[in-house]
Amino acid sequence: MQNRIDRLEGLVLSLMTNGAQSAGPAAADRALSMSASTGSMEYPQNAEVDGLNNQNGMMRPDGEEAESETDQVAQSLGVLKVMDNNKSMYFGEAHWAAVLTDIAEVKNYFNEHKKQLEEQAQKIQAQKKDDNFPEGLPALFGGVNPPEFTELLGSLPKRLITDKLVHRYFSSFDPSIRKYTASQLMYQTFWADPQAMGPASLAQIFAVLCLAMHSYYKMGDEPAEYRGKSLILANKYRSVTAQCLMRADILKPVSHTIEALILHLHGEYARNRDAEVGVWVLVGMIVRLAMRMGYHRDSKLFPSITPFQGEMRRRVWTFVRQSDLLFSFQLGLPSMIRMRLGDCDTALPGNYYDEDLYEDMKELPPPRPITEQTPVSYMIAKASLSFSFGRIVESLHAITTRSYDEIMDLDHNLQEARAELPPHLRLRPIEDCRDEPGAIIMQRYFLSMLYHKGQCVLHRKFLGRARENNKYAHSRRTCVDSSMELLAHQATLHYESQPGCRLNNVRVLLSSLTSHDFLLAAMIISLDLCQGAEAERLGRDSADLYTWGAERRDEMIRALETSTEIWKETRDTSMESYKASEILTVMINKIKNY
Numbered sequence: 248m249q250n251r252i253d254r255l256e257g258l259v260l261s262l263m264t265n266g267a268q269s270a271g272p273a274a275a276d277r278a279l280s281m282s283a284s285t286g287s288m289e290y291p292q293n294a295e296v297d298g299l300n301n302q303n304g305m306m307r308p309d310g311e312e313a314e315s316e317t318d319q320v321a322q323s324l325g326v327l328k329v330m331d332n333n334k335s336m337y338f339g340e341a342h343w344a345a346v347l348t349d350i351a352e353v354k355n356y357f358n359e360h361k362k363q364l365e366e367q368a369q370k371i372q373a374q375k376k377d378d379n380f381p382e383g384l385p386a387l388f389g390g391v392n393p394p395e396f397t398e399l400l401g402s403l404p405k406r407l408i409t410d411k412l413v414h415r416y417f418s419s420f421d422p423s424i425r426k427y428t429a430s431q432l433m434y435q436t437f438w439a440d441p442q443a444m445g446p447a448s449l450a451q452i453f454a455v456l457c458l459a460m461h462s463y464y465k466m467g468d469e470p471a472e473y474r475g476k477s478l479i480l481a482n483k484y485r486s487v488t489a490q491c492l493m494r495a496d497i498l499k500p501v502s503h504t505i506e507a508l509i510l511h512l513h514g515e516y517a518r519n520r521d522a523e524v525g526v527w528v529l530v531g532m533i534v535r536l537a538m539r540m541g542y543h544r545d546s547k548l549f550p551s552i553t554p555f556q557g558e559m560r561r562r563v564w565t566f567v568r569q570s571d572l573l574f575s576f577q578l579g580l581p582s583m584i585r586m587r588l589g590d591c592d593t594a595l596p597g598n599y600y601d602e603d604l605y606e607d608m609k610e611l612p613p614p615r616p617i618t619e620q621t622p623v624s625y626m627i628a629k630a631s632l633s634f635s636f637g638r639i640v641e642s643l644h645a646i647t648t649r650s651y652d653e654i655m656d657l658d659h660n661l662q663e664a665r666a667e668l669p670p671h672l673r674l675r676p677i678e679d680c681r682d683e684p685g686a687i688i689m690q691r692y693f694l695s696m697l698y699h700k701g702q703c704v705l706h707r708k709f710l711g712r713a714r715e716n717n718k719y720a721h722s723r724r725t726c727v728d729s730s731m732e733l734l735a736h737q738a739t740l741h742y743e744s745q746p747g748c749r750l751n752n753v754r755v756l757l758s759s760l761t762s763h764d765f766l767l768a769a770m771i772i773s774l775d776l777c778q779g780a781e782a783e784r785l786g787r788d789s790a791d792l793y794t795w796g797a798e799r800r801d802e803m804i805r806a807l808e809t810s811t812e813i814w815k816e817t818r819d820t821s822m823e824s825y826k827a828s829e830i831l832t833v834m835i836n837k838i839k840n841y
Contacts (some may be wrong), residue, residue, distance in 0.1 A: 255393070274686065285594040295593050302804070336570045339644050342579025348674035356833050367825050387511065387529065393490040396446050402487050403452065403729070406438065412459040419462040419755060432504075447503040450491035454510035457484035461517045465755045485514045499538045505563055508533045512570065520821035522577045522759050530574045534583050543584075543591035555604055561596040564621065565630045572637045577763050586637050595627055625690045628672050632694060635664040636701040643704060657705055658725070663699045676740060686754035692736055693761070699729035699736075700764045703771055704773045710775050714782060724795060727775055733768035734806040741813050759823070766827050769810050771833040772803050807835055 327337045393399070403409060413434055421748075436443045437452060439627035461470045469477045488511050494529070497504050512533065516526045537543065542564040546557030568584055568591070575582040582591050599616030601622050604611075615621060617628070639657050642649055674695040680688050706722035713723030740761075744754035779791055779800070791800060814828040 341577045387489040393493040412456045415459040446491045446495040447507050451505035453488040455486050457481050457514040521589050521823045527574045530570050533725045545593045555606045564593045569633045586641050620671045632664045635661045639705045661701050685750045699732045702729040730768040730771040737765040776838045
């Protein structure tokens with residue numbers, strides 16, 4: 248998707264059913280006939296099937312629409328791009344690029360700059376040092392026979408060097424990640440008898456070394472012995488991690504396999520600023536292997552699993568579910584673990600300190616209150632919010648329609664999940680966080696971003712409708728307000744991640760997942776501004792004054808300008824940053840010239 252977004256005029260099919268037997272097919276036929284000359288299939292904005300009889304551009308009051316029109320919401324099947332080389336690519340309506348299908352100027356711009364895009368993609372790919380795998384292909388899928396275990400063991404650096412890199416990992420990465428993957432105890436046990444631990448445990452250690460090197464590279468604080476080599480070494484350790492996993496035979500239900508794969512997953516997506524299909528495929532493999540090992544079933548039903556093992560499995564499965572959801576959303580695709588059908592019954596982990604748990608325990612103690620800050624309280628809070636977000640995304644991918652009442656139920660469920668966040672994880676002004684660890688501050692922002700992107704994708708389809716019928720004014724206001732919050736978070740995190748600022752030491756936690764949220768928000772603000780400007784150009788009421796007053800438009804433009812400048816800083820190392828800066832420049836110029 249990254250180097251072919253200029254072909255957004257590929258196959259676009261947006262269907263809406265409103266209870267009439269013939270509405271869908273008839274509308275599809277009209278769309279096909281109207282777009283035959285362009286190769287694109289989509290509904291015109293004023294199609295009768297939209298149920299948006301605008302009455303000469305005037306906004307209708309509540310209750311004036313027929314029941315069959317107001318109770319149904321536009322249900323899109325997403326975007327399917329068919330290229331002239333017989334390749335096809337799909338992404339759903341929740342993806343940021345789906346917003347672009349409503350903006351002709353963006354499609355035209357990239358059509359006219361194909362060569363420039365290709366050259367930029369080649370330039371960015373050339374910067375990846377000593378990466379022997381094709382673009383987007385995880386090392387685990389390299390298809391090379393792995394060396395013997397003794398040879399892999401011999402690739403491990405000396406103990407003193409390894410100790411230093413492991414300490415770097417444990418001091419640099421989110422503590423909630425470490426609580427279900429590598430541990431200091433596992434590391435010490437490994438050195439007591441390396442031969443007895445096996446390749447899966449060795450894979451965890453090499454994955455930790457890879458992440459430590461990525462930390463040096465991203466933070467720019469490489470020790471003298473690694474200066475200019477940290478990224479090369481990160482790729483080397485990533486490759487050896489994959490070899491260890493292949494030697495372990497991950498298709499067999501071996502201990503530490505899922506934990507090692509999770510660490511390897513972190514190494515794969517840490518190496519790129521952009522979304523990669525290969526990472527999503529790797530997540531899918533982890534989901535299936537975890538299911539085969541029974542992680543999706545709660546251990547309380549199986550006496551052969553000890554209380555300690557069961558609690559660790561809950562932590563692992565919680566991360567697997569979130570990864571499936573968030574990486575699938577990043578690519579605009581349905582997640583593999585379905586919310587509505589109840590594919591799993593594993594409970595959330597308990598809110599415990601490390602000292603509350605030990606391997607030989609006979610039963611789990613009562614968990615501490617969720618309001619008590621522990622190393623896993625963020626994982627628990629994020630899981631609850633993620634699963635509410637997941638229900639929203641799953642509804643967008645469903646082929647059945649959703650009534651507006653159901654949309655508002657999902658909205659209410661998401662708000663309830665945010666209201667249940669413990670006080671120490673609720674967002675507060677960063678000026679009030681002077682003495683708090685950067686990781687805690689970042690966790691609050693990540694939770695806030697998860698909530699707001701949920702509101703964005705839930706209500707985005709009603710941006711245009713709200714200009715015609717104030718029944719949907721809440722959706723437009725919520726969607727735009729959440730988009731503005733996301734852009735404000737982008738500006739804050741960018742500033743606070745600079746040298747000498749509060750979050751500089753944890754900026755390694757920012758990833759392509761967070762970039763995707765900011766890109767989605769920018770596209771929504773661009774679309775809303777364009778729709779408002781077009782309405783005014785045609786002499787229709789833009790509904791802006793009714794929704795939030797006269798000054799909001801200027802605030803939105805300033806937010807886009809700030810976002811554009813941030814994207815420009817990384818445009819030479821990220822195709823998504825490059826495209827975002829180009830798209831937003833086009834949109835800002837378009838809006839200002841109306």
